[in-house]
Amino acid sequence: MVAPVVYFQWALFALLFLSQAALVAIFLARKSWRAYPAFFSYILLNLVQGGALFAIYRSRGFSSDLAQYFGWASQGAIILARALAIAELCRHLLARYSGIWALTKRLIFVCGVALALYSVFAAGRRWDTGVLKADRGLELTIIVVIVVLFLCARNYGIAASPIIHALALGFCLNSAFWVLNDAILEQKFAPYDALWNILNALTYLATLLLWIWTFRNPLPDAEVDPTLLPRDVYRVMAPEVNVRLRLLNESLSKLYKAEARRS
Numbered sequence: 001m002v003a004p005v006v007y008f009q010w011a012l013f014a015l016l017f018l019s020q021a022a023l024v025a026i027f028l029a030r031k032s033w034r035a036y037p038a039f040f041s042y043i044l045l046n047l048v049q050g051g052a053l054f055a056i057y058r059s060r061g062f063s064s065d066l067a068q069y070f071g072w073a074s075q076g077a078i079i080l081a082r083a084l085a086i087a088e089l090c091r092h093l094l095a096r097y098s099g100i101w102a103l104t105k106r107l108i109f110v111c112g113v114a115l116a117l118y119s120v121f122a123a124g125r126r127w128d129t130g131v132l133k134a135d136r137g138l139e140l141t142i143i144v145v146i147v148v149l150f151l152c153a154r155n156y157g158i159a160a161s162p163i164i165h166a167l168a169l170g171f172c173l174n175s176a177f178w179v180l181n182d183a184i185l186e187q188k189f190a191p192y193d194a195l196w197n198i199l200n201a202l203t204y205l206a207t208l209l210l211w212i213w214t215f216r217n218p219l220p221d222a223e224v225d226p227t228l229l230p231r232d233v234y235r236v237m238a239p240e241v242n243v244r245l246r247l248l249n250e251s252l253s254k255l256y257k258a259e260a261r262r263s
Contacts, residue, residue, distance in 0.1 A: 012201050013054065019208040020047040023215065030218045038088035039167065042081040043211075049074045079138050082171075086142055089167050090149055093160055099250065100156075104149070139175035146172055166214035170207035177203040 023043050027033045033040035052074070056067045087105075094101040146168045153160060160168075177200045 009198065012198065012205070013050070013057075016201060016205055016208070017047070017050045017054065019205060019212065020050060023208060023212050026212060026215050030215065032215055032219050035219055036085075036088060036092075038081070038084040042078070042085040045074075045078055045081045049078060082142070083138060085167075086145060086171060089164060089171070090145070093149065093153060093158065093164055097158075100152075107145075136179055139178040142171055142175045143179075161220075163214055163219070166210055170210050174204055174207050 020043055024040070024047055027036075027040050027043070053067065053071060056064065056070060060066050090104055091101065094104055150160070150168065152158075180200075
């Protein structure tokens with residue numbers, strides 16, 4: 001006799017798959033993928049992974065070797081796609097300010113290198129443990145990057161759109177549960193694995209519903225092709241905090257141009 005929790009897991013799995021499919025359909029219908037190609041690729045990869053795992057679970061079972069190998073291998077691609085989606089989120093918020101964005105890109109690159117080194121040395125010879133540690137390291141990096149990003153944006157008066165806020169909130173919420181889930185899986189707390197997997201799936205489902213609601217309408221023109229006011233208008237109308245932001249941005253731009261000429 002199949003336990004009720006198994007039926008619940010299958011129902012939850014189906015809801016996740018349908019929610020991802022709905023978000024992909026919205027992106028295609030609204031052509032939002034043009035503005036957020038990395039985020040769209042991340043959701044699409046999750047959809048493909050979910051469909052493949054569903055087929056494997058139905059034919060081989062949850063604990064089959066094929067399910068384990070495919071799950072861990074495909075998770076590496078998901079990790080990379082999620083990292084690119086976070087970088088895209090940062091770009092949408094800071095790309096107007098080339099100097100600040102150049103600095104942020106370098107910080108993201110440093111975080112990525114540190115994550116890769118951490119995964120290699122912490123995993124030893126076990127590739128599955130390496131993916132697990134890389135996943136946890138990425139989730140921690142996501143939380144730190146988003147928190148620092150919004151602290152800087154608030155400090156310099158950079159206004160984030162509702163879409164940026166929704167993406168950041170969803171990634172932070174999902175990453176927090178992934179960190180807890182990975183820690184439990186690493187410690188092999190078998191009695192609690194199912195519970196935390198269900199809680200993590202519910203968190204991701206809530207995140208998907210938030211993103212579906214956010215992207216249900218076509219993107220504003222500013223999201224597709226952001227433009228700035230003319231420099232004279234900007235100087236007259238911007239508050240003092242934005243003036244300080246512009247000065248910082250110009251200083252950083254000159255610094256990176258001088259560095260590029262020397263190299």
